[in-house]
Amino acid sequence: MVWLTSTRRLLQAVTKSGTSQTSYTSKELKPKSSWTRRRAFLDSMRIYVRGGSGGQGFPRYGGLGGKGGDVYVTAVKKRTLKHVHSANPSKRFIAGNGDNSSKRKLVGDAGADCIIKVPVGVTVKNNIGRVIGDLNEEKQMLRVARGGLGGHPDNHFLGQKGQVEMVTLDLKLLADVGLVGFPNAGKSTFLSAVSRAAPKIASYPFTTIQPQIGVMEFTDHRQISVADLPGLIEGAHVNVGMGHRFLKHVERTKLLLFVVDINGFQLPKREHFRTAFETVMLLNKELELYKAELLDKPSVLAINKIDTVTDHALVTEIRERLHDLPDCLEDIDPALRPSQCVQFDDIIPISAQSGYSIEELKMRIRELLDYYADLDLQRTVTAGLQLVPHHRVESLPSLDALERNKARPV
Ligand SMILES: Nc1nc2c(ncn2[C@@H]2O[C@H](COP(=O)(O)OP(=O)(O)OP(=O)(O)O)[C@@H](O)[C@H]2O)c(=O)[nH]1
Ligand SMILES: [Mg+2]
Numbered sequence: 112m113v114w115l116t117s118t119r120r121l122l123q124a125v126t127k128s129g130t131s132q133t134s135y136t137s138k139e140l141k142p143k144s145s146w147t148r149r150r151a152f153l154d155s156m157r158i159y160v161r162g163g164s165g166g167q168g169f170p171r172y173g174g175l176g177g178k179g180g181d182v183y184v185t186a187v188k189k190r191t192l193k194h195v196h197s198a199n200p201s202k203r204f205i206a207g208n209g210d211n212s213s214k215r216k217l218v219g220d221a222g223a224d225c226i227i228k229v230p231v232g233v234t235v236k237n238n239i240g241r242v243i244g245d246l247n248e249e250k251q252m253l254r255v256a257r258g259g260l261g262g263h264p265d266n267h268f269l270g271q272k273g274q275v276e277m278v279t280l281d282l283k284l285l286a287d288v289g290l291v292g293f294p295n296a297g298k299s300t301f302l303s304a305v306s307r308a309a310p311k312i313a314s315y316p317f318t319t320i321q322p323q324i325g326v327m328e329f330t331d332h333r334q335i336s337v338a339d340l341p342g343l344i345e346g347a348h349v350n351v352g353m354g355h356r357f358l359k360h361v362e363r364t365k366l367l368l369f370v371v372d373i374n375g376f377q378l379p380k381r382e383h384f385r386t387a388f389e390t391v392m393l394l395n396k397e398l399e400l401y402k403a404e405l406l407d408k409p410s411v412l413a414i415n416k417i418d419t420v421t422d423h424a425l426v427t428e429i430r431e432r433l434h435d436l437p438d439c440l441e442d443i444d445p446a447l448r449p450s451q452c453v454q455f456d457d458i459i460p461i462s463a464q465s466g467y468s469i470e471e472l473k474m475r476i477r478e479l480l481d482y483y484a485d486l487d488l489q490r491t492v493t494a495g496l497q498l499v500p501h502h503r504v505e506s507l508p509s510l511d512a513l514e515r516n517k518a519r520p521v
Contacts, residue, residue, distance in 0.1 A: 152321030153192040154282040159203045160256040162273025163222030166209035168262025174212025176270040177219030179258025186246035187228040232285040286338035289364035293376040294342025297415040300463040302339040367410040396449040418462040
């Protein structure tokens with residue numbers, strides 16, 4: 112499966128033909144131009160940080176050198192890594208040196224600290240990939256390089272050099288719900304149906320080329336954020352370097368919303384046709400290959416484009432097969448079989464385009480988020496004594512109930 116980023120050639124190819132029947136090679140799917148790189152969503156950045164040097168002491172009079180400044184990273188709302196880059200394209204962040212001690216000023220002033228403003232959601236890692244800390248809330252701050260001590264009697268009045276590090280700022284989006292699905296499944300259409308976000312929607316695959324967050328609002332002003340991510344396709348786990356590029360963005364979401372097209376999926380010409388059930392299994396497998404813990408997250412399956420079929424037996428069949436997992440896996444191609452199966456909290460047929468069952472899905476997501484938040488709270492309270500097992504909520508509305516709701520305005 113392959114997560115795909117911007118590719119001008121691919122988009123041109125698709126746009127020229129004006130149809131999703133375009134065939135393209137794997138080379139075409141890789142980013143080529145600097146244009147692409149410039150526009151790409153920046154979610155990781157390596158920077159050089161250096162604390163300031165301590166000032167020299169004044170041995171004859173016992174004067175103390177000023178301490179070198181420290182380098183900090185702090186989380187600021189509405190900031191992006193692109194801002195960090197454009198504010199300092201050299202990506203070198205160096206704090207000020209401490210002042211030397213002098214006859215006129217025996218105690219030298221400390222050097223100025225350097226503060227790097229980064230987006231909320233950044234994890235800071237050192238040169239060997241060890242996590243220094245997470246900045247998950249606004250105004251949180253981390254020191255990434257210490258300034259050198261000023262000269263004083265213990266160091267023979269010699270100011271010390273500041274700490275030098277190469278650190279990585281790794282951004283993972285913070286959203287309540289992460290949309291997971293093949294291209295063209297209708298993820299962006301869903302996002303635009305439930306929020307004010309205006310993602311690009313088109314009938315060719317790979318329309319979304321960078322993550323986007325929208326906010327679902329409820330009448331009581333409750334807000335739930337939803338992250339729309341680029342489509343996932345078969346084979347990502349063998350696509351070195353690119354395959355899981357965007358999957359890290361679902362790591363911090365509280366609930367996964369799988370969106371599948373009831374008609375299945377096929378990449379133009381060269382790939383196999385995959386049924387809706389098979390696409391669920393492929394998504395399951397891809398998540399498992401990336402990080403099996405993702406499968407433990409609360410999850411809902413939205414079977415989209417229900418307006419395009421008259422026979423809803425397909426939905427019942429998918430429900431039954433998912434209910435029978437892993438037993439029913441024997442019938443499917445071994446290449447698609449995950450070893451750990453996702454357990455959906457609910458399976459809801461929707462039409463993101465017409466709005467059918469969208470309100471139900473929104474409410475269900477809210478209910479589940481609240482349910483699991485309560486469970487977490489309970490777990491925290493009982494922590495150390497007895498852990499509350501992870502319960503799944505019984506599947507809710509039947510298809511009949513959803514049918515009855517069809518007439519209800521959304
Ligand atoms: N008939 C019908 N068409 C839909 C529905 N939802 C989405 N579509 C259409 O499906 C196509 C793809 O929709 P997108 O929302 O762009 O799909 P996506 O999952 O975001 O695709 P990528 O960004 O490529 O991953 C568009 O032409 C939509 O109009 C639906 O419920 N019914
Ligand atoms: Mg999209």
